[in-house]
Amino acid sequence: MRYTRAMKFAAIADIHGNSLALEAVLADIRNQGISEIVNLGDFFSSPLDAEGTAELLRGIDAVSIRGNHDRWLIEQAPEEMGKSDRIAHDQLGSDTLDWIRELPATLIWRDEIFLCHGTPEDDNTYWLEQVTQDGRVRSAALKDIEARAQGIEQKLILCAHTHLPRTVALADGRLIVNPGSVGCPAYIDIEPAPHKVQAGNPNACYAILEQQGEDWSVTHRHVPYDHLEMSRIAMERGSPSWAEGLATGWISNETFAAIAGR
Template sequence: MIFAAIADVHGNHLALEAVLEDIRRQGITEIVNLGDCFSGPLEAGLTAELLMPLDALTVCGNHDRALVDRPFEEMGDWERPSYAQLTEAQLDWIRALPFSAIYRNEVYLCHATPRDDSTYWMETLSEQGIFHLKPLDEIEALADGIEQPLMLCGHSHIARSVQLSDGRLIVNPGSVGCPGFDYVKPFYHKAQAGAPFATYAVLEKTGRGWQPAFRQVRYDNIAAAELAKAHGMADWISALSTGWVA
């Protein structure tokens, strides 16, 4: 059993195209999507045209929710550029996305944690705004009640796997379309991949358990950065160009 997991596309259709081609080259036919599909200063509509026909099992991210649960005037600066690009049918597709899902009875999917869509499952923040791995007991507490041996999440944009003390595995495939961002809550911090690649994961069930393989794919990231520049979003320009947030 083998499949691909994508997350945090954030409207980057150029990165998504490259990732889907990489998946096809490996002969992988099944994909799951961990949410945050469209929000950002890029091409939400084109991304929807690529994603929706895949019929991939998809869960709702916090930025997906923010496109459909509030008036336009209350949307954030990641939602406003993308909302106008989406058709009513595409917005209805977002509205129908579940909070969590089970893939093939063995894999639990959510965007952030099983409890909410806005908490980093495996990371914590120092007061200096730097991501650190959470203590294992805190990670395990958020996995309480999940029976599946493999759990997938996104949200932090950081590719990572953590094995729990009972052998269950949590995997974040990283971000397809946004290798870095900064945010002001709970205090100013940055997430930075350090390289401008489109990132996803291949998950394979082996005789020794689930095995993740993280894939980093080159694409025309400079063209993506130019799209962000047109919307004046400096953190996106830097992250898409270099993988670092200036």
Template sequence: MKFAAIADVHGNRPALETVLADIAALGIDEIVNLGDHVSGPLEAARTADLLMQRGFPSIRGDQDRILLELRQAGVSARSDFRQLEPKHFDWMASMPSTLMYRERVFLCHGSPKDDAAFWLDHIADDGSVRPAGITAIEAGAEGIDAGLILCAHTHIPRVVRLRDGRMVVNPGSVGLPGYDGKVPVPYVVEVGTPHACYAILEQVRGGWSTMIRYVPYDTATMAALAQAKGMLTWASAIATGWVQREGK
């Protein structure tokens, strides 16, 4: 069993197209998608159209959930919300929050019980983002009967082997290699490269083999689009992999 895992596309269609081409060139036919498909100032509708066309096994991320909540409220000034059509919202609404893939792989966005959780990493009191401890990670995996667990949300690629032999893998972000946040304290995530990122998973004798793959693409158009919409953090992250904070 060999397949690719993508996550956190965030409306970056050029990055997605490049990753899908790279996966095809490697002869991999199966792809799973871990959510946060379209949110942000980029190309929400065009990205949703491509993902809908491809029909990958997919789950709903926290930002997908928030867009659906905005739909229920009926109005939003957000750029992504205004791009989306009813068919796009219906597509996201059809997705589960978690999924067991081929009876062997558990898919979630943040953690199995919280789509907005930092699971393999945590935000320290000083705002630094650090790898989480094994005890906390194992607590989040309690009750999950799968040898491989895939998560996303942080955009930080990570591979963790639990002490019982299960693997937890975050494939990183296809479309957004850096961002900032305010909860629980102000923090910044920076991957340090603008490359699109995904993972290749293969079941081998003795467990799972994992490859985190970084793919270069032309970032200029999406960085310029984010800049034009006043999203300096997004523009700098897409262009460089590093975050220039708003107003600095």
């Protein structure tokens, strides 16, 4: 049975332990008169405030799926983790890690919306963007985006992972929406080739989705908060790329070269 009542809800993703950004987003959601939230994963991993983020999440009744970093927090031994995962892991209690273990990787919510973190098959693959061999990040071709959506019947598809707010319309009218990142507007990754992803502003991002008949409207929200305080914490914990991304929404070529070896 399809869920027939018109829906309006908020989608958040990629908080990455940024409790101040999450606090600002949750306040903005309340100010919009919205009570329902879906959370698309990567809640904690960062040099920031994993436990503070967990406390905020315990206070809301969000529908949640796990992301790649959440999976690594429960699949890897602490000594095998990357720096951001290890810092978060050391802050979190066993109850929070057990909560992650119970979360699905994908979910169909109320028959109307398909939720995933990266793609339906892989939480660590970009869906709406692709990385070239020389490390440029660009929009994926529509045919490749649509190929990953085969078999999904829902008209609204939500994904995350790249931290870039986007809405893409498929040829058959379905929408794929990435709400952007609540807490990490720019980052460096080395797979599949060294690259940087940059939102271009330091604000906390999320999306509002509202059903209008058979269609969906999408509003991307950019919420200011004390991003310089979180940047300061990242620098104190020896993470200059995090500090730079949080402060500006960009990663400089110098920082990228120092970390990615280019």
